[in-house]
Amino acid sequence: MSDENSYVPPKIWQWNTENGGNWASINRPISGPTHDKVLAKGKHPFQLYSLATPNGVKVTIMFEELLALGIKEAEYDAFLIDISSGDQFGSGFVEVNPNSKIPALIDQSNEQSIRLFESGSILFHLAEKFNAFLPTAEKRTECMSWLFWQMGSAPYLGGGFGHFYAYAPEKIEYCIDRFSMEVKRQLDVLDKHLEDNDYMCGDAYTIADIAIWPWYGALALNRLYDAAEFLDLKSYKNVMRWAENIDQRPAVKRGVMVNKTWGELSTQLHERHDARDFDERTQDKLTEE
Numbered sequence: 001m002s003d004e005n006s007y008v009p010p011k012i013w014q015w016n017t018e019n020g021g022n023w024a025s026i027n028r029p030i031s032g033p034t035h036d037k038v039l040a041k042g043k044h045p046f047q048l049y050s051l052a053t054p055n056g057v058k059v060t061i062m063f064e065e066l067l068a069l070g071i072k073e074a075e076y077d078a079f080l081i082d083i084s085s086g087d088q089f090g091s092g093f094v095e096v097n098p099n100s101k102i103p104a105l106i107d108q109s110n111e112q113s114i115r116l117f118e119s120g121s122i123l124f125h126l127a128e129k130f131n132a133f134l135p136t137a138e139k140r141t142e143c144m145s146w147l148f149w150q151m152g153s154a155p156y157l158g159g160g161f162g163h164f165y166a167y168a169p170e171k172i173e174y175c176i177d178r179f180s181m182e183v184k185r186q187l188d189v190l191d192k193h194l195e196d197n198d199y200m201c202g203d204a205y206t207i208a209d210i211a212i213w214p215w216y217g218a219l220a221l222n223r224l225y226d227a228a229e230f231l232d233l234k235s236y237k238n239v240m241r242w243a244e245n246i247d248q249r250p251a252v253k254r255g256v257m258v259n260k261t262w263g264e265l266s267t268q269l270h271e272r273h274d275a276r277d278f279d280e281r282t283q284d285k286l287t288e289e
């Protein structure tokens with residue numbers, strides 16, 4: 001390491017608003033709302049407040065999969081939360097998720113509305129409620145283990161590797177090395193497991209796949225951090241096969257479009273209130289109007 005890295009931490013850390021890289025304008029060391037903002041509400045049983053990041057996409061894929069099974073009670077309104085403009089710190093959003101992160105959900109299908117945050121908890125709630133994408137007996141325990149594996153592992157991929165490889169204002173070899181090592185170890189865990197399993201829990205597609213695919217599947221398909229070559233994803237053959245297989249699912253193709261504000265206009269559906277929106281309200285159609 002070079003001598004330039006001569007930072008000596010002060011006795012007590014101070015908040016330097018200039019020093020947060022790409023996310024400097026929104027990162028804060030304190031929780032709670034920064035402004036008053038009532039959340040919009042639609043008519044469907046579920047109200048989702050989200051953005052099409054990997055954590056957000058887990059939930060929109062789950063809804064689209066449930067609807068594809070013909071479960072009409074899983075109809076949802078998806079509202080856009082622009083985390084780069086600080087929407088996650090609006091008072092209405094913080095009431096649903098005190099942790100100010102997407103995705104956040106209101107289940108208003110019962111007399112008493114339920115708030116939900118943390119994508120793993122949302123997936124589990126929906127799977128239990130509709131008795132879908134969650135196996136029974138021992139397989140259910142295995143499924144929950146992989147779901148929790150994802151929740152614990154992805155911050156190394158996103159907050160660690162992704163942050164230092166793609167977002168940090170400077171490339172720091174120590175940080176990129178440390179997190180590349182861990183992410184490649186995780187990929188090896190997945191690859192070995194998928195050698196004998198079509199999906200994470202055997203031959204059935206479950207919420208474990210729905211949670212893991214938007215991170216490690218997207219990485220494999222080079223849709224995350226543009227890092228497939230750097231991490232030599234093609235050498236993880238079983239992960240590649242699994243990622244490509246899930247990518248073919250119509251519900252997955254729809255789920256990744258919801259609350260998306262980047263990429264080709266025809267792939268961006270900023271808000272979703274109806275199944276027809278995929279055909280009629282993508283950004284290419286709206287800008288034609």
Ligand SMILES: N[C@@H](CCC(=O)N[C@@H](CS)C(=O)NCC(=O)O)C(=O)O
Pocket residue numbers: 026053054055056083088100101102103117118119120
């Ligand atoms: N463990 C949480 C993580 C959610 C999360 O980190 N969301 C990010 C986007 S992927 C976010 O809202 N970031 C906004 C911020 O950090 O202010 C989950 O899985 O729901």
